[in-house]
Amino acid sequence: MTTTSPPRAAEVRRSTSPRGPSDAIVLAGAGAAALSLAALLATRVIPSVDPGGFVVIAYVLFLVLYGVLVSLEDDGRTVVRDRLASVVVHSLAVLALLALLDVVGYTFWRGREALPHLSFLTTDMQLAGPLDPLTVGGILHGVAGTLIEITIMLLIIVPLGLAGAVYLNETSGALARFVRTVVEAMTALPSILAGLLIYGSLVLTLGFVKSGLAAALAISVNVLPIMIRASDVVIRLVPGSLREASLAMGASRWRTTWHVVLPTARSGLTTAVLLATAQGLGETSPVLITAGFGSGLNLNPLSGPMDSLPLITFIFSHSPEPTMIARAFGAGAVLMALVLVLFGLARVLGGRPAGELSTRAQRTRTLQSRRDLARFVDRDLPRRQPGAGHAT
């Protein structure tokens, strides 16, 4: 008993964080001082300041005061610069987030007049004029047109985009490198030029009319490079050893791609498709040129003008009538909601690195390999006991 060393107080782990408890106080102090000073300036010194100006003045004062306070505590310009940079970076990020919330929130806020009417989603504008109240007429034709155009677009870009991305990954050489550069340049091809391409080729040269199909083709031209790029990035992450294992077992190249590469990258590819769809949903300028504009429901993509949500939003917003502007915001809000749903889906379904499975997929995969094992065992049994299986 006597030999034990005296009980030592448990050693407290030291914090290596450069931030101490006084930092929060300094920050709050500088904030309070800046607000008060700005309020003083705005009410007593500068004759008229609107809210935006007040925020700017307060922010600049805050930066100055914070810098001074920090320099009082630890002297040295390095620390002051570090703290100020941190504050500026944080506020820029907050500013960007606020701008996004502002854009999305404003659209939904102004859409609140049109959205509660059920007829807004179940009727088209054929029987409604600009002066009619919001209870008459709606954007059914736009929703239908958007769905049709996006479906056609997906039929084009998913196979073509995946094949393009696989091409970039499975072939090497100067041509593949050049294609990759072109794809990158094409992601920034102005969308209106895609509209002009389809209009110039399909309508002016081949003599088709403006239609939903033309619009879908124009959107596809726009979205295809985005789809290829996004899938290229995902497919690139599939480990080469998986590919080689498949090839070494004698699988052909297309089987390797189809059964190994693409399933491994499935989660990321899903995200790529969803994000490309979201991009396609919002394309306005190619549709403006190629789809024509009508006011009635048109379910035939081959003939007649086909409206879509962005086009309706755009055209309605030019009306001087408040009800039409309310409808424009309603259509914009529906469009925004569709984009948000796609992003939600992308978050739930995708975003896993290549080969990593969700718990559910993991369970399915385990069950499947158990079944496979059972199948192999069953198949092998007759061979091990010759005469027991096929002999009849």
Place this chain on the structure above:
Amino acid sequence: MTTVGTVPASGPADPPESARRVRSAAGGADRVFQLALLGAGLTVLLIMVATGVFLLGQGYLALAEDGLRFLTTQDWEPDTHHFGIAALIPDTLLIAVVAVIFAVPLATGVALYISEYAPRRLRRALINTLDLMAAVPGVVYGLWGFFYLQQKVIPLARFLSHFGWLPFLAIPGVNPNDPLQTATVYESSTFIAAIAVALMIMPIISSLMRESFAQAPAGEREGAYALGATRWGMIRSVVLPFGWGGMIGGTMLGLGRALGETIVVYMLISPVFRIQPEILRSGANSVAALIALQFEAASPFGLSALFAAGLALYALTLMVNFGASAVIGRTRSGRLSEA
């Protein structure tokens, strides 16, 4: 402890082992498969070339008629054969450049926040938010810009116009101190269009920057900290020099985007057909917005002229974008991501 601690693997995460090249000749179904892949790859090239060909083909009528005057005329009256891009291209560039000036600091801040400051748990969500911002339809930005931003920006524009001794902030014939001055002189300007366009191109610039910042080698970061650098010191001496190529490349890609932005610009400006370097003054123009504006009502010759303008825009964006990928490919971070 007798073993010397090994230095943990530092540097950017090694790119996943890529497949070795398969050299055996493809047979049967594989040959078809490879042809199909090649076809998909060539489709992209075909679309890109076809865009140029059709723009030239449809614009040829106007170009042949107008000749060199197409490059020197500031007006756009194709039906009296008096049109050209001498004002259109500078005005387009002006909107794009002002937008980039607004977007780049914001994008840098956001990229630095996500890659250096944000808590690790938030990072994924923030990247998603940035993607979402890039996917907000242009027409929604247009609605917001026209019905909301415009009114909010006028006080700022009025304030800035006090600095009229700077030539690009002047508004000829407008006295900023005159309280009776109507607000309309500040509406529909390059400035307002550029703010909305800046928000639209910010996410793409930011995500490129973030990617190159995130690749800055962990070893060099730790080295900077070990030498006593603050976080900002580390960023300045490691992250920013490393991500420089990504920053320039991202900025140029953003510029390319801004040049081709159609709907937002269309909704926010009122077109002018002269070089107008005063950014606060009502009136601006861009090629894409002009095409969208005049397309519906154009005569066949006017349509041809619009295609010719489209060709000019095509050439301009191609130059900017190939320039961007050349810059990105030449830098340290760019080479890593190519590998």
